[in-house]
Amino acid sequence: MIPVTQPFLPPKDEYDHLISRLWDSKWLTNNGVYVRQLEEELEEYLNVPSCYYVGNGTIALQLAIQSLKLKNEIITTPFSFVATTTSILWENCEPVFVDIDPNTLCIDPNKIEEAITSNTEAILATHVYGIPCDVERIEEIAKKHHLKVIYDAAHAFGVRYKGESLLQFGDISTLSFHATKPFHTVEGGAIINNMGERVDNQIALLRSFGFRGDDYVTAGINAKNSEFHAAMGLCNLKYIDDIITNRKKTSETYDTLLENRVERPFISGDVQYNYAYYPVIFETEEELLHAKSQLENNDIESRRYFYPSLNTMTYLKNTISCPISEDMARRILCLPLFSGLNDEDVERIANIIIGEKINEFAHNRRSRLHRV
Numbered sequence: 148m149i150p151v152t153q154p155f156l157p158p159k160d161e162y163d164h165l166i167s168r169l170w171d172s173k174w175l176t177n178n179g180v181y182v183r184q185l186e187e188e189l190e191e192y193l194n195v196p197s198c199y200y201v202g203n204g205t206i207a208l209q210l211a212i213q214s215l216k217l218k219n220e221i222i223t224t225p226f227s228f229v230a231t232t233t234s235i236l237w238e239n240c241e242p243v244f245v246d247i248d249p250n251t252l253c254i255d256p257n258k259i260e261e262a263i264t265s266n267t268e269a270i271l272a273t274h275v276y277g278i279p280c281d282v283e284r285i286e287e288i289a290k291k292h293h294l295k296v297i298y299d300a301a302h303a304f305g306v307r308y309k310g311e312s313l314l315q316f317g318d319i320s321t322l323s324f325h326a327t328k329p330f331h332t333v334e335g336g337a338i339i340n341n342m343g344e345r346v347d348n349q350i351a352l353l354r355s356f357g358f359r360g361d362d363y364v365t366a367g368i369n370a371k372n373s374e375f376h377a378a379m380g381l382c383n384l385k386y387i388d389d390i391i392t393n394r395k396k397t398s399e400t401y402d403t404l405l406e407n408r409v410e411r412p413f414i415s416g417d418v419q420y421n422y423a424y425y426p427v428i429f430e431t432e433e434e435l436l437h438a439k440s441q442l443e444n445n446d447i448e449s450r451r452y453f454y455p456s457l458n459t460m461t462y463l464k465n466t467i468s469c470p471i472s473e474d475m476a477r478r479i480l481c482l483p484l485f486s487g488l489n490d491e492d493v494e495r496i497a498n499i500i501i502g503e504k505i506n507e508f509a510h511n512r513r514s515r516l517h518r519v
């Protein structure tokens with residue numbers, strides 16, 4: 148079976164070495180040595196002013212919303228993982244969906260202003276597959292309308308835009324370090340705050356039950372992560388450049404094999420990409436479903452990511468139509484991509500996709516001839 152993703156694991160002895168120290172210190176959680184070291188190393192690697200390591204990428208989003216004290220409408224993207232929307236709902240805010248740019252698949256900045264009302268407080272946008280949103284236009288709009296900007300950067304670890312860390316844009320960015328991500332700590336996430344000390348203090352407080360010493364200052368939550376998770380992060384961080392290089396190589400092999408056969412999201416030359424996913428866009432949902440089942444018949448996993456479009460979730464109070472996102476969600480499929488996926492398997496996968504395209508072409512041609 149070829150999985151759609153597979154976690155990177157560091158040499159076992161490197162993890163064992165760090166973990167064995169915990170048997171001496173017996174400090175397993177609550178802002179221990181490894182958590183603090185990981186935060187420092189991440190700040191340096193990502194070139195960001197402050198990084199708060201938390202339990203996962205979903206709680207990072209919730210804390211971002213809480214720490215900015217948002218309570219009303221948040222403009223957001225319908226093309227993302229479900230946690231982008233549910234974190235807004237869990238914070239009792241109202242998601243207002245704005246359709247996506249068909250090229251980058253990120254929120255379309257040209258459609259944001261028409262969705263702004265007197266209740267709008269923020270924009271929460273996702274750098275989909277690690278492809279940057281139009282951060283400059285979003286900043287312009289946010290300034291003009293006095294809105295906060297949160298980026299769900301769960302996919303964007305290590306991405307640079309015009310030579311700068313993508314995480315330097317917006318007021319806050321959140322990361323996921325789930326095992327499926329290029330950089331992971333098994334479970335985990337982080338909040339990157341660009342707003343300075345006041346918000347730093349708020350995040351630190353909220354992450355740890357809202358108390359400082361013996362003072363219960365605010366209603367916080369337990370968003371901490373453990374020394375075991377942080378130790379995995381410290382081990383994996385040493386390999387992240389190699390991991391990204393491997394993923395780049397595999398993606399380029401797919402690119403060569405699939406050239407002109409499938410549509411792909413657009414990534415501008417200003418982006419230093421992290422190769423977090425390899426999504427391909429089919430002409431129709433039917434074609435996608437054929438390809439997916441052919442892959443399955445060959446013991447190859449693929450993932451409809453993201454499907455369905457988040458604006459269509461049945462538990463939402465208001466339905467807003469987002470035709471581009473809905474169409475894209477029906478036609479996009481992520482192919483296997485992970486460190487250690489070999490070229491022969493990539494070729495097998497690409498041949499199945501191409502085979503499907505050829506079959507589809509032949510089928511369309513036959514039915515056209517038949518009609519004639």
Ligand SMILES: Cc1ncc(COP(=O)(O)O)c(C=O)c1O
Binds near residue numbers: 204299
């Ligand atoms: C875009 C996006 N946001 C948020 C999350 C949630 O992250 P976590 O699984 O660490 O809670 C994910 C997870 O895959 C994601 O892809």
